[in-house]
Amino acid sequence: MASIKAAVELDQCIPALRWDARVVVEGDLATFRIDGETVELSGTSPELIKTIAAAADGTKSIRAIADQLGSRDHVVGAVVKALIEAGIAVDLASRSDNDLDPRQFTSICRRLFGSWKYRLFSHPLWELLRSGEATKAQFTGWLIETYHFIEGVNDRLALSIAECADHRIKPLFIRHYFEEYDHSHFFISALRALGYDAALVESTRPLPSTMAVLNHMRNCARRGPLEYAVSSAFLESAGAERASGLTFLERVREHYAPDRPRVIQPLIEHVKLDEAYGHNQMLELVCDKMPRIPRERASEALGLCALFIETLELWSTDIVRYYGAPAAGPRIGAALQRPLRMGKGNGSNGSVLR
Ligand SMILES: [Fe+2]
Known part of the structure; x- marks a missing residue:
């Protein structure tokens, strides 16, 4: 006391x-x-x-x-x-030392991540899935939104590379992207094992809150590599809790796919692959490239990550509510929507809508 x-x-x-x-x-x-x-x-x-x-x-x-x-x-x-x-x-009047040592900053982040993870995973979504109280539609919706979330790495991490002006850090983001860009296939595989065609999954529209999660990360990417690295590190630290993650997936398998091992197996493979890549150490690698971190910038990055936690909580709430509604199902995109492809078509700029 x-x-x-x-x-x-x-x-x-x-x-x-x-x-x-x-x-x-x-x-x-x-x-x-x-x-x-x-x-x-x-x-x-x-x-x-x-x-x-x-x-x-x-x-x-x-x-x-x-x-x-x-x-x-x-x-x-x-x-x-x-x-x-x-x-x-x-x-706030103390200005005697306006910089943080990078190791000091990463230790602050790691300390905060622990309580933030506890807070996020205390959300009802995770308990409903863990206990089997979530409906089949909520379980499927969680998989679909997570697919969009993971596929969104092409929106967020690619932007962090484009916006990164620090030549010491940019190669770290490039390597991370090279290792992560196609990980949505794990979720496509899980949904296919549940009976959903890959083309159907790809044509679904993400919930607005899933887009909010991606937009938050894009905003971090525009602000700077430290700002992006901190929020990204929170995601990686959540995924790096292998033992609890695998236990959670085992509970989910028992409740939603007891006779379909190919539903959960891709998610287990994803956890193991990310662990093998060592992505949970990205924050330390990024900060090691920064001799000193101004306190204001460190505070800004932590403030953004705190906002990220709140955004992820809203994302969890949106999944529970939307897919918990009667007759809720995948949000199929507009029938006229087609990907833009480059080719010899009749467009003067060489691109056509197919
Ligand atoms: Fe991954």
């Missing part, structure tokens, strides 16, 4: 509570939950600690917070110091 014992002079400090911190008052303790951990603060009224934390919005000094709340400076200062030391708040 962290205890507030002494007044601390922090008049120049501009505290900002972390956006993902949650606080509850329990007895004589103010209990904060952050990054999957619990931090208890005591030593003064827990309600006052909660009020000071809420006032630490990154716009006011300690003195201004004390004036606003009618509290004494040294009490507010002591609470803020405890919050900062516990990693619950940061001092």
